[in-house]
Amino acid sequence: MRLGLLFRLFCLILAFYAAISIYGVHAPWRRHVGAAAILLSTALVVALVNRYVWDFYFEKKRQTPIPHFLREVVGGIIFLIVLLLVLSYGYHAEAQLKGLLAGSGVVAIILGFAGQNLFAGIIGGVSIQINRPYKVGDWLQVGERFAEVMEINWRSTRLRTNDAIYLDIPNNEMVSHTIVNLHYPTEVHAMRIRVGVEYKNPPNRVKDALVRAASTAEGVLAEPKVRVFLVDFSDFAVMYEIKYYMGNHARINEINDAVRTNVWYELKRQGITIPFPIRTLQVERKTPPRVQEEQAEARTILRDEALFECLSDEQIDGLVRQSRVSHFGRGERVIREGAEGESMFVLLSGAAEVSISKNGASIPVATLKAPDCFGEMSLLTGERRTATVRAETDCQVMEIGKPVMAELLRASPDCLERLSELLAKRKMETEGLLKEAVSHTQTARKEREYRDTFLHRLRTFFEL
Incomplete structure (x- = not known):
C-alpha cells in the first residue's frame, strides 16, 4: 500500500509535537497553529518542486527520468530545513537543537564512514540518471569486458555478458571510469x-x-x-x-x-597461406627461378618491339639481363609527368593508366596492358616525361636504363639511323602529318628534317 504525502506529513507533525513535549518546550496554542500551518504549507512547496522541477523540466523538457529515491531525498531535506527553522525561531529551542545537532553530528560522522561507498553509489546513480551516458539495452565496454545494460538502480548498474554472466558494478565506479558505449548514438559500430x-x-x-x-x-x-x-x-x-x-x-x-x-x-x-606461428627451416630445391621466367617474357616482348629490331638476339639477351624488374602495387605511380627520366619501361603483367595534367586536373588518356612499352622518348633523347603512368592493378615492369642502351648503341652504330627513322615517323604520326592531305614531297622533306634532328639528339644524348 502506497502512503500519500499528507499522511507522511501528519506523521512528521506528530513526531514534531512528541519531540517538543519530551524536551519540555511550552508555547501558546496560537504558536502551535502557526507551526502546523507552516509545516503543512511545506507540502505545497514539495508538490511544486515535483511538478515543475522533476516532471516538467527534467522528464518532459530534457527527457531525463528522475528516480523516485531522489524525489524522496529532496523532499525530506526540504521538510527537515523547515522543521529546524520552526523549532529555532518559533519555539526558541536553540539550546536543545545544539545538543541534538552535536549528538547527531557524531552519529553522522560514524554513519558517513560506514556508508561512504553506499552514498557514493547513490550520488553516481543520480549523475547517471541525469546525464544518461547509457540506457538499458545498450552494450558497453567496461575494461576488457563487453556487456549489455540490464538495469540501472539508485546504487549500481547491472550488466550481462554474452556468456550470461551478470556484473553488478557500483555507480560511483561507472562514473569514475571511461565507459565505451557501443550503441551511442546508434547501434552501428x-x-x-x-x-x-x-x-x-x-x-x-x-x-x-x-x-x-x-x-x-x-x-x-x-x-x-x-x-x-x-x-x-x-x-x-x-x-x-x-x-x-x-x-x-x-x-x-x-x-x-x-x-x-x-x-x-x-x-x-x-592459394594464400595463413602461416603457423613457429620458426621453420625451409629447404628450396632447384627450380627455374622466377627471374628467368620474367627475362624470357621480356625477351619476347622486346623482339616484337620496332625500336629493337636492329638488335641481335644476343644483344637483346644482354639488354634484358642488365635491366631491372620492379613490382608496383595498385595505385602506385610508375612515372610522373614533367619529371626527368633516362629510362623506358616494358609492362610484363598487369595494367596501368596513362594521364596528363590539364588546368590542374588529371585526365586519363589511355590504358596500358602487357606487353606495352612506354617512356622510350626519355630513354633515347632525355626528354622529360610527357604523361603520368599509374598502376591500375599490381604490375611487373622491366626498366631499361640509359647506360645499358648506350653500351648497345656503341656496339651497333647502325642502330642510330634506324632509331632516328622510327622516332621521326612516330612524331609525324603524333602531329597528324601523315593523315593530312599534303604532297609526298612535303612529307618526305618533313620526315628527313625530323630524322636528322633525332639523329643529332641521339648522338648528343648518348655521347656517340
Whole structure:
C-alpha cells in the first residue's frame, strides 16, 4: 500500500509535537497553529518542486527520468530545513537543537564512514540518471569486458555478458571510469579482426580477398563498407586488420565466427597461406627461378618491339639481363609527368593508366596492358616525361636504363639511323602529318628534317 504525502506529513507533525513535549518546550496554542500551518504549507512547496522541477523540466523538457529515491531525498531535506527553522525561531529551542545537532553530528560522522561507498553509489546513480551516458539495452565496454545494460538502480548498474554472466558494478565506479558505449548514438559500430598471411603474397591481392570474405559474412553491414589495413610485419607473417561494421553487439560471437570462417575459405581458394606461428627451416630445391621466367617474357616482348629490331638476339639477351624488374602495387605511380627520366619501361603483367595534367586536373588518356612499352622518348633523347603512368592493378615492369642502351648503341652504330627513322615517323604520326592531305614531297622533306634532328639528339644524348 502506497502512503500519500499528507499522511507522511501528519506523521512528521506528530513526531514534531512528541519531540517538543519530551524536551519540555511550552508555547501558546496560537504558536502551535502557526507551526502546523507552516509545516503543512511545506507540502505545497514539495508538490511544486515535483511538478515543475522533476516532471516538467527534467522528464518532459530534457527527457531525463528522475528516480523516485531522489524525489524522496529532496523532499525530506526540504521538510527537515523547515522543521529546524520552526523549532529555532518559533519555539526558541536553540539550546536543545545544539545538543541534538552535536549528538547527531557524531552519529553522522560514524554513519558517513560506514556508508561512504553506499552514498557514493547513490550520488553516481543520480549523475547517471541525469546525464544518461547509457540506457538499458545498450552494450558497453567496461575494461576488457563487453556487456549489455540490464538495469540501472539508485546504487549500481547491472550488466550481462554474452556468456550470461551478470556484473553488478557500483555507480560511483561507472562514473569514475571511461565507459565505451557501443550503441551511442546508434547501434552501428565497427569491430576489428587481425589475420596473418605469408610474406610471399602481394598485399593488394590479400586485401581484395579479405574484403570479399568479410563483406559476405552474415551480420556484417553493407554500409559502411569493409576496409582492410596492413598493420604490421611480424616475425612469421604480414598482419592485416579487417574493419567491419555491425549492429546489435549481442551477435558479436556469431559475426566474428562468420568473418573468420569466410576468411579461411577465401584464402584457401586464392592459394594464400595463413602461416603457423613457429620458426621453420625451409629447404628450396632447384627450380627455374622466377627471374628467368620474367627475362624470357621480356625477351619476347622486346623482339616484337620496332625500336629493337636492329638488335641481335644476343644483344637483346644482354639488354634484358642488365635491366631491372620492379613490382608496383595498385595505385602506385610508375612515372610522373614533367619529371626527368633516362629510362623506358616494358609492362610484363598487369595494367596501368596513362594521364596528363590539364588546368590542374588529371585526365586519363589511355590504358596500358602487357606487353606495352612506354617512356622510350626519355630513354633515347632525355626528354622529360610527357604523361603520368599509374598502376591500375599490381604490375611487373622491366626498366631499361640509359647506360645499358648506350653500351648497345656503341656496339651497333647502325642502330642510330634506324632509331632516328622510327622516332621521326612516330612524331609525324603524333602531329597528324601523315593523315593530312599534303604532297609526298612535303612529307618526305618533313620526315628527313625530323630524322636528322633525332639523329643529332641521339648522338648528343648518348655521347656517340
